[in-house]
Amino acid sequence: xxxxxxxxxxxxxxxxxxxxxxxxxxxxxxxxxxxxxxxxxxxxxxxxxxxxxxxxxxxxxxxxxxxxxxxxxxxxxxxxxxxxxxxxxxxxxxxxxxxxxxxxxxxxxxxxxx
Amino acid sequence: xxxxxxxxxxxxxxxxxxxxxxxxxxxxxxxxxxxxxxxxxxxxxxxxxxxxxxxxxxxxxxxxxxxxxxxxxxxxxxxxxxxxxxxxxxxxxxxxxxxxxxxxxxxxx
Numbered sequence: 001x002x003x004x005x006x007x008x009x010x011x012x013x014x015x016x017x018x019x020x021x022x023x024x025x026x027x028x029x030x031x032x033x034x035x036x037x038x039x040x041x042x043x044x045x046x047x048x049x050x051x052x053x054x055x056x057x058x059x060x061x062x063x064x065x066x067x068x069x070x071x072x073x074x075x076x077x078x079x080x081x082x083x084x085x086x087x088x089x090x091x092x093x094x095x096x097x098x099x100x101x102x103x104x105x106x107x108x109x110x111x112x113x114x
Numbered sequence: 115x116x117x118x119x120x121x122x123x124x125x126x127x128x129x130x131x132x133x134x135x136x137x138x139x140x141x142x143x144x145x146x147x148x149x150x151x152x153x154x155x156x157x158x159x160x161x162x163x164x165x166x167x168x169x170x171x172x173x174x175x176x177x178x179x180x181x182x183x184x185x186x187x188x189x190x191x192x193x194x195x196x197x198x199x200x201x202x203x204x205x206x207x208x209x210x211x212x213x214x215x216x217x218x219x220x221x222x223x
Contacts, residue, residue: 004156031209033211035213040215041215042118042202042213042214042215042216043157043202043204043213045210045211045212045213048209048210050209056209056210091156091157093156095209101145101147101162101206101209101211102147102159102162103147103159103211104159105149105156105157105158106156107154107155107156108154108155108156
C-alpha cells in the first residue's frame with residue numbers, strides 16, 4: 001500500500017509570507033505527527049493528532065504555527081509570517097492504533113525561507 | 115531538554131569494519147526504536163525493543179535494550195556502503211517518541 005506522502009517536497013518562500021504544508025497519512029492510521037528537523041539535528045516534535053481527540057500542540061514553537069486534521073485524513077501544517085529560523089525539513093508520520101508506537105514517516109518538505 | 119544522547123555524533127569507517135553506536139538516557143522508556151534516515155528521505159524504522167535486556171538481530175545489525183530500559187546500542191558487523199545514513203534512536207513514552215540527534219555513519223568502499 002501507499003506510504004505517507006507529503007507535498008510539496010521543496011518550498012522556497014520569502015520572509016514574512018505564509019506557507020502551507022500537506023501530509024497524507026497511511027490509510028487507516030489513526031495517529032498523525034508533525035516534526036521539524038533542522039540541519040544536523042534530531043527530530044523536534046511539533047504536534048500530534050489522534051482520531052477526533054483534541055490534538056497535543058505542546059511542541060509548536062510559536063503562535064505562527066498551526067495545524068489541522070479532519071478525522072483520520074489529510075493534515076496541513078501552516079506557518080504564518082515565516083522567519084529564516086523556520087527553514088528546516090518538516091516531517092509527517094502516521095501510526096496505526098495498535099502496535100508499539102512505531103511511526104511511519106513521509107519524505108518531508110524542505111522549507112527554505114529567504 | 116534532550117532526553118536521549120547518541121554517540122558518536124559522526125562515524126566514518128571503511129567497508130568491512132564493525133561498529134557500535136550508543137543511545138543513552140536518564141529516563142526509562144516503555145519502548146525504544148531505531149530508525150535510519152537517508153538524505154532527502156524520512157526516517158525508516160529498523161527495530162523496536164520493549165523488554166529490558168532484549169537483543170534483536172536484523173541480518174548484520176544487532177540491537178540491545180539495556181536492562182533498566184534507559185539505554186540501547188546498535189552494532190553493525192562488516193559494514194557496507196549501503197549502511198551509510200543517519201541512525202536515530204527514539205524512546206517511547208505513551209504516544210510520544212523522544213528522538214536523539216542521531217549518529218551520522220559514512221561507510222566508504
